[in-house]
Amino acid sequence: MGGENQVNERVLSGMNVVTPTGVVLRGWVHIVNGVIIGVGDVDPPANVPAELVPGWAYPGFVDLHMHGGDGRDASGSSEDVKAAVAFHGRHGTTSTLVSLVTAPVEELVRSLANIATAIESRVKGEPTILGAHLEGPFLAHAQCGAQNPKYLQLPNGDLLREFIAAARGNLRVITLAPELPGAMELIDIARSEGVVVAVGHTDASYEVALEAFRRGATIATHLYNGMRPFYHRDPGPSLAALTSGALCEIINDGVHVHPAVARDVVNHSQYQLTLVTDAMSATGIGDGQYQLGGLDVVVTDGVARLRDSDGLAGSTLTMDDAVRRALATGLSVHQVALASSVNACRALGVNDRGGIEVGRRADIVLFTEELTLREVVIA
Numbered sequence: 080m081g082g083e084n085q086v087n088e089r090v091l092s093g094m095n096v097v098t099p100t101g102v103v104l105r106g107w108v109h110i111v112n113g114v115i116i117g118v119g120d121v122d123p124p125a126n127v128p129a130e131l132v133p134g135w136a137y138p139g140f141v142d143l144h145m146h147g148g149d150g151r152d153a154s155g156s157s158e159d160v161k162a163a164v165a166f167h168g169r170h171g172t173t174s175t176l177v178s179l180v181t182a183p184v185e186e187l188v189r190s191l192a193n194i195a196t197a198i199e200s201r202v203k204g205e206p207t208i209l210g211a212h213l214e215g216p217f218l219a220h221a222q223c224g225a226q227n228p229k230y231l232q233l234p235n236g237d238l239l240r241e242f243i244a245a246a247r248g249n250l251r252v253i254t255l256a257p258e259l260p261g262a263m264e265l266i267d268i269a270r271s272e273g274v275v276v277a278v279g280h281t282d283a284s285y286e287v288a289l290e291a292f293r294r295g296a297t298i299a300t301h302l303y304n305g306m307r308p309f310y311h312r313d314p315g316p317s318l319a320a321l322t323s324g325a326l327c328e329i330i331n332d333g334v335h336v337h338p339a340v341a342r343d344v345v346n347h348s349q350y351q352l353t354l355v356t357d358a359m360s361a362t363g364i365g366d367g368q369y370q371l372g373g374l375d376v377v378v379t380d381g382v383a384r385l386r387d388s389d390g391l392a393g394s395t396l397t398m399d400d401a402v403r404r405a406l407a408t409g410l411s412v413h414q415v416a417l418a419s420s421v422n423a424c425r426a427l428g429v430n431d432r433g434g435i436e437v438g439r440r441a442d443i444v445l446f447t448e449e450l451t452l453r454e455v456v457i458a
């Protein structure tokens with residue numbers, strides 16, 4: 080049924096709508112063919128019956144850091160990638176990067192091609208894969224965390240170009256350690272190729288990290304985790320990221336950082352916090368033994384740790400939970416909407432979504448009053 084001229088139209092009403100300029104209490108959103116064409120508080124359009132969905136409407140969540148979920152690893156086949164993305168879609172992530180941990184070059188090349196295939200085969204109604212995020216292999220041994228140290232490499236422009244080619248235009252972000260020899264030049268190459276640079280898994284001093292942000296890095300990968308710790312005589316990359324205005328990823332699962340840390344980023348600027356999951360394959364399927372980048376990982380009570388060192392190995396977080404936890408720390412609904420959607424879109428230069436306002440894609444997360452998910456609307 081339905082031809083090319085069929086109009087898909089919905090009016091959602093009765094919920095508090097979190098817009099870029101404030102909260103519309105008991106408002107409505109009018110969607111036509113996947114685009115928001117109206118937002119208001121009185122007089123919803125009369126031509127379509129309004130669906131009553133009391134609770135909250137947030138802009139669809141955007142996750143810059145996701146390695147898997149539902150038992151699927153992002154380094155697997157394109158079907159694995161799509162299944163993991165679909166899983167996170169059911170938890171409110173309407174757009175996501177797909178992150179790869181450090182691995183042998185041939186594996187990274189294959190995984191980047193699989194992510195490109197997943198992107199190219201997207202079907203309407205599925206979450207958008209905004210691109211690949213390479214978390215490695217140009218990272219610091221001293222801060223490798225759950226990155227397999229066997230496959231770490233020194234910055235190498237030719238290798239970066241090989242990754243860019245393998246991803247068929249879909250390599251969006253690379254995390255690197257700026258103190259490594261050649262890292263600053265690699266930032267230049269990445270930027271000239273349109274790849275956003277993130278600083279992470281780094282042992283850099285405050286000064287070196289600051290230089291990387293001056294040079295064009297714009298994101299701090301999971302702030303405080305996998306980087307030289309803050310110390311008042313040696314403040315390291317975290318303070319450099321905060322003071323330089325970089326977008327700071329926080330894994331807000333109650334384990335990776337203290338809840339007050341997410342709030343503190345907002346104290347620097349509400350445009351600097353972005354909530355990420357850093358979710359690994361175990362997310363959504365419970366405790367047990369797993370693998371991440373060839374390392375054994377044990378998940379106990381939802382916390383993923385390396386079997387051999389007890390270090391944290393990604394999370395089992397989903398964006399809806401990250402959002403609930405952020406609200407519980409006292410951040411405003413507006414600040415949480417920035418941190419779960421808008422700021423990430425801005426960092427990637429994605430302009431067609433990230434905010435419930437006229438003209439944007441209708442990516443909307445509907446919560447009940449009690450913040451349980453009611454529906455995830457994707458375009």
Ligand SMILES: [Zn+2]
Nearest residue numbers: 144178214357
């Ligand atoms: Zn990661």
